[in-house]
Amino acid sequence: MLRFRYGPDATFDAAPSWLYEGIAQAYRSGAARLAITGSDPSLLAKEDPEKVSRVNRATSQAYRPALELITRHQINWTIVACATSAWAAAVFPNLPEDEALARLWDAIFAASRADQLNPVAAWKEHDANLHVRANRLNEKRYSALHFRGPGTDLRVGLADDHLWLGGGTTAGSGRYCIPNIPTEEVFTTPHKDRVEGQVTSTKPLSYQGTMIETDEGARRLGEVSLVPHSSPIASSGLLFMNTLFDENAACHIALGQAYSTCLKNGDSLAQEQLASRGANNSLIHVDWMIGSNRVDVDGINALGNSEPLMRAGEWV
Numbered sequence: 001m002l003r004f005r006y007g008p009d010a011t012f013d014a015a016p017s018w019l020y021e022g023i024a025q026a027y028r029s030g031a032a033r034l035a036i037t038g039s040d041p042s043l044l045a046k047e048d049p050e051k052v053s054r055v056n057r058a059t060s061q062a063y064r065p066a067l068e069l070i071t072r073h074q075i076n077w078t079i080v081a082c083a084t085s086a087w088a089a090a091v092f093p094n095l096p097e098d099e100a101l102a103r104l105w106d107a108i109f110a111a112s113r114a115d116q117l118n119p120v121a122a123w124k125e126h127d128a129n130l131h132v133r134a135n136r137l138n139e140k141r142y143s144a145l146h147f148r149g150p151g152t153d154l155r156v157g158l159a160d161d162h163l164w165l166g167g168g169t170t171a172g173s174g175r176y177c178i179p180n181i182p183t184e185e186v187f188t189t190p191h192k193d194r195v196e197g198q199v200t201s202t203k204p205l206s207y208q209g210t211m212i213e214t215d216e217g218a219r220r221l222g223e224v225s226l227v228p229h230s231s232p233i234a235s236s237g238l239l240f241m242n243t244l245f246d247e248n249a250a251c252h253i254a255l256g257q258a259y260s261t262c263l264k265n266g267d268s269l270a271q272e273q274l275a276s277r278g279a280n281n282s283l284i285h286v287d288w289m290i291g292s293n294r295v296d297v298d299g300i301n302a303l304g305n306s307e308p309l310m311r312a313g314e315w316v
Contacts, residue, residue, distance in 0.1 A: 001043070001044070001046075001047060004044070004047040004048055004051050004052065004055075005047070012051045012054040012055050012058070013054050013057075013058050014058055015055075015058040015059045015061070015062035015063075016062070017062045019062075020059075020062040020063045020065065020066055021062075021065065023063075023066045024065040024066040024069060027066060027069045027070075027074065027075045028069070030075075030173060031075065032075060032076045032077060032173075032175070032177075033070065033075055033076075033077035033078075034077070034078060034079075034080070035077070035078070035079040035080075036079075036080055036081070036082050037079060037080070037081050037082070037242060037244055038081055038082035038083060038084045038087055039084070039086075039087065040084070040086035040087060040090070041086075041087065041090045041241040041242065042090060043086070053213065053214075056214070057214050057283065060214065060283035060284060061283055064283060067257070067283075071257055071258070071259050071260060071261075071285075072172070072260050072261065072266075072267050073169060073171050073172060073259075073260075073261045073267065074171065074172035074173070074267070075171055075172065075173055076171040076173050076175040076176075076177035077171075077177060077179055078177055078178060078179055078180065078181055079179065079180050079181065079244055080112070080181050081108050081112075081242065081244060081245070083101055083104040083105045083108055084101075085097055085100075085101055087104060087241075087242070088100035088101040088103070088104040090241050091103075091104055091107070091238060091239070091240060091241060092104065107236060107238055107240070110232060110236065111182045111232050111233050111236065111245060111248075112181050112182045113126065113182070113232075123178070126167070127167040127168050127178060128167075129167075130166035130167035130183070130184075130185075130186060131166060131167050133164075133166055133186045133315075134164040134165055134166040134167075134186045135164075137164040137186060137188075137226075137299075138163060138164050140299055140301070141301070141302070142158060142299040142300055142301055143157065143158060143300055143301060143302045144156060144157045144158060144194070144299075144300040145158070145224060145226075145297055145298070145299060145300070145309070146297065146298040146299075146300055146306060147197075147199065147251070147290060147291075147295060147296075147297055148295065148296045148297075148298075149200075149291075149292065149294045149295030149296065150200065150294055151198065151199075151200030152197075152198065152199045152200050152290060152295060153197050153198055154195070154196075154197035154198060154199040154290070155195070155196050155197050155300075156190045156194075156195050156221065156224050156253070157190060157191040157193075157194025157195060157278075158188060158189070158190055158191060158194075158224075158278075159188075159189040159190060159191045159192075159258070159262070159263060159277050159278035159279055160191070160263075160277040160278055161263050161264040161265075161277055162188045162189050162262055162263060162264075162278075163188060163189075163261070163262050163263060163264060163266075164186050164187070164188045164262070165186065165187060165188065165259075165261060165262055166183075166185060166186035166187065167183065169261065172267065180244060180248075182232070182233065182244075182245065182248055183248060184227050184228070184231040184232070184233065184248040184249075185225040185226065185227045185247070185248060185252075186225065186226050187223055187224065187225035187226070187259075187262065188223075188224060188262045189222065189223065189224075189258045189259060189262040189263055189278070189279050189280075190221045190222070190223070190224045190253070190258075190278070190280075191277075191278030192217075192220040192221060192222075192258075192275075192278050192279065192280040193220075193278065194278065195220070195221050199253070199290050200290065201288055201289060201290060202250055202289050202290055202291060202292040202295070203239065203246050203249065203250060203288075203289040204239065204241070205243070205286075205288045205289070211255060211284065211286055212255060214256075214282065214283050214284045215282055215283050215284075216282075217256060217257070217280050217281045217282030217283075217284075218255055218256050218282045218283070218284050218286075219255070220255070220256075220280045220282070221253050221254065221255060221280060222254050222255065222256045222257045222258035222259070222279075222280040222282065222285055223252075223253065223254035223258065223259065223262075223285070223287070224252075224253050224254075225247070225251060225252050225253070225254075225287075226251050226291075226297065226309070226310065227247075227248055227249065227250055227251050227252065227291060228310070228313060228314050228315055229249075229250065229291065229292060229293045229312070229313030229314060230313075230314060231248055231249055233245055233246070233248045233249040234249035234250060243286075243287050246289060247287040247288075247289060249289065250289040250290065250291035250292060250313075251289070251290055251291025251295065251297065251310070251313075252287050252288060252289045252290060252291065253287070253288065253290055254285055254286055254287045254288070255282070255284065255285075255286045255288070256280065256282035256283070256284035256285040256286055257280065257281065257282045257283070257284065257285040258274070258279040258280045258281070260274055260279060263277055263279060266279070291310075291313055292313055293312050293313040293314075294312065294313070295310070295312075295313055296308070296310060296311050296312070297309045297310040
């Protein structure tokens, strides 16, 4: 925080490139990525949003070589959560610090299936169910999805040769991994030029003061995900104020970078080829929630015919 208050103005447009280049080189050499999330959701709430935006943009640019290896799934990686006092205070503001921290740990374990008698077996079963769902959607070959609900009437065209994914995948390193823990979604790549309509967010999003001004691609969609309202995270009734969790409580879309793994042979395509199929390119990837128990989703085929996919937030 001191940086934003007292740092020289020029420093807000710079990031330690040596650090991110080193991370990218480690990935190219076969290193895995384990990200641990647990930051204070309101840490920068009182800082100058323009400065925060500039820092995030510079960091995103420096991190781009490493990010491309992640979005192409060249490495095995995952994200997990760690409860912190500041985060717990945001989720449980009316509880004493120790009790809030304990409650947050319990919520993390429950959402991550770590509280079950055999968490490994539970994850294998859940992983298999997500694959079944993704395979069914791949068989359907919908050309678009139609979301309808309060304040929402949104048609999301899907990228040419798109693939639905969910659960774990085999990385370019040959290792099987589940990228996000927890995860409840099946997701694919929308066509960046075939999205129209109006959409309303169903959960708050905190993103440190920057989003669609980052670059041209930040204004377009890079992901669309389907999540049932009965997911453990939604059922908890908690707002985690952490996208890793809250995105898995509801259907969501993401502004910014698309995952090339969600296109047939996407990992072998150049950026121009990905773009020709509709995949978006950006420095950011920001998920935000648009689903609820009041939102319906239809699949639309190539002939324009629609069929129900979700009703009141649940799979039909």
